[in-house]
Every structure is written in C-alpha cells, then in structure tokens.
Amino acid sequence: MKTSGNKILITGATSGIGLALAERFLQLNNAVIAVGRNPESLATLQSRFPDLYPFRCDLAAADGPGGLVRYVQQQHPDVNVLINNAAIQYNYHFLGQEDIPDRAEYEIRLNLTVPVTLCGLLLPVLSVQPQAAIVHVTSGLGLVPKKSAPVYCATKAGLHLFTKALRYQLEGSPVKVFEIIPPVVDTPMTAGRGSRKISPQQLVDEFMRAFERDRFEVSIGKVKLLRLISRLAPAVADRILKNG
Numbered sequence: 001m002k003t004s005g006n007k008i009l010i011t012g013a014t015s016g017i018g019l020a021l022a023e024r025f026l027q028l029n030n031a032v033i034a035v036g037r038n039p040e041s042l043a044t045l046q047s048r049f050p051d052l053y054p055f056r057c058d059l060a061a062a063d064g065p066g067g068l069v070r071y072v073q074q075q076h077p078d079v080n081v082l083i084n085n086a087a088i089q090y091n092y093h094f095l096g097q098e099d100i101p102d103r104a105e106y107e108i109r110l111n112l113t114v115p116v117t118l119c120g121l122l123l124p125v126l127s128v129q130p131q132a133a134i135v136h137v138t139s140g141l142g143l144v145p146k147k148s149a150p151v152y153c154a155t156k157a158g159l160h161l162f163t164k165a166l167r168y169q170l171e172g173s174p175v176k177v178f179e180i181i182p183p184v185v186d187t188p189m190t191a192g193r194g195s196r197k198i199s200p201q202q203l204v205d206e207f208m209r210a211f212e213r214d215r216f217e218v219s220i221g222k223v224k225l226l227r228l229i230s231r232l233a234p235a236v237a238d239r240i241l242k243n244g
C-alpha cells in the first residue's frame, strides 16, 4: 500500500497509538480525518497540521458512526483508508461488580460493533477508490487473554477474526485489509500498568514497513514471540498472559 497521497480516516486520533499514526501519516504527505471526543486535542492537532480535518464525535453514541459517515460522504468522498483504532479497556471482576452489563455493552459497542459498522457503511466509498485499505488495531490480548479484562479480550479476539474473514471477502477488490496486533504500548490506556512497554512511535515504525509491503497481519514486537509460544506451548502462553 502506498504511504503517501492517501486520505486517511483515523478513529481515536487524539491520543496514544492513533495520534502517533496520524502524526506519521501527516508527515508523509497524507491528509488525515482525525476522529475523537476531546475538542482541545483536536484543536491542537489542527493547529500543528493544516492537512488535518478534525471531526469531534462520540463513536459510542447512537448516531456517532452514522454522523461520521455522513460527514465523510459529503466532505471527503475521496477517503481511501479507514483506520479503526479507538477502543477502551475496562478491568473488572465478574463476581462482585454490579454494573457489568452496562460496562460490557459499552466496551463491546466501541471496540467491536463500531469498527464493523464503519466497515459496512464506508466500504461503498472505499471500494471505488483505485487503492484502498482498512486497518484494524487489535491486541495480543485478542490471541491470549488476561483475567482482569475479559470483555476487552473478547472484543479484540472478535475483531481479529472479523478482520481475517473480511480480508477473504475483499480479495480481488481494491480494498486491502490490515491488522495491527500490538503488545503493551506506553499510552494513556496503559498508564500505571504493564512493564517494558514500547512507544507508540516504535509501533508505527514497524507497522509502516509492513503497510508498504502489503504484509497484512502485523504482529508488533513481543507479539511475534507470543504467537510462536502459543503455537508451540499454549499453556505457557496462557500462564504468561493470565495475570498480565
């Protein structure tokens, strides 16, 4: 996939991995539609990069994805890359917490339903471009779960398989389907937990090499080792991640 001259929609572009992807693609002469809820972060981004189109939107709200898609159809019918990155991770124990159904429903909606919905609604726009891509940010936790975030792990496992099946469906179309599978990355999502984190910029360095070479399933850093261990000795991989 080419790395410049694209128009790229990035959800969750105000922080962490999404912000690092937005910065890198802007530096490489792409236009970026940056989606997030935080107005100050969006305004700061826009003041730094004239080729950035900020779109403030709560993707978990009832009309969040629909409003975003209408904006794209009307203002940016030339968008050719969709990066579904925004997500949330809740840590909770199913025994002893009362608001589980609400929290779980929110997490499933933002992490899984929204990316699937955006793919469905934006594929008619993407598929008429000469070259297009969908990029999903999943997680090593979608391959091997940890006990503290069961719903998060389930959403990432779901998105991982959705991404693979969608790639099969779109074979022969102009739309390439990529997946970034990160290890623990130093972002606000992981503040106060995890160790030996990589920076969002390191993740982006590795992803860009794969994006350019059409390597569609991109295991970042330690996830490569995790995948090997989980194939050779699944119980060992389970033990490593269980209390992560």
Ligand SMILES: NC(=O)c1ccc[n+]([C@@H]2O[C@H](COP(=O)([O-])OP(=O)(O)OC[C@H]3O[C@@H](n4cnc5c(N)ncnc54)[C@H](OP(=O)(O)O)[C@@H]3O)[C@@H](O)[C@H]2O)c1
Pocket: 011, 012, 013, 014, 015, 016, 017, 018, 035, 036, 037, 038, 039, 041, 057, 058, 059, 060, 061, 084, 085, 086, 087, 088, 110, 137, 138, 139, 140, 181, 182, 183, 184, 185, 186, 187, 188, 189, 190
């Ligand atoms: N950090 C890690 O270690 C790690 C590891 C594996 C996978 N990942 C995945 O990487 C992706 C990015 O994570 P991150 O670590 O960069 O997280 P982050 O720093 O917390 O950023 C999350 C982004 O999502 C946006 N967002 C959250 N809720 C939203 C909503 N309701 N509507 C619209 N935007 C919303 C936030 O923007 P606003 O606050 O402006 O809305 C923010 O830009 C996620 O898919 C995550 O699951 C992260």
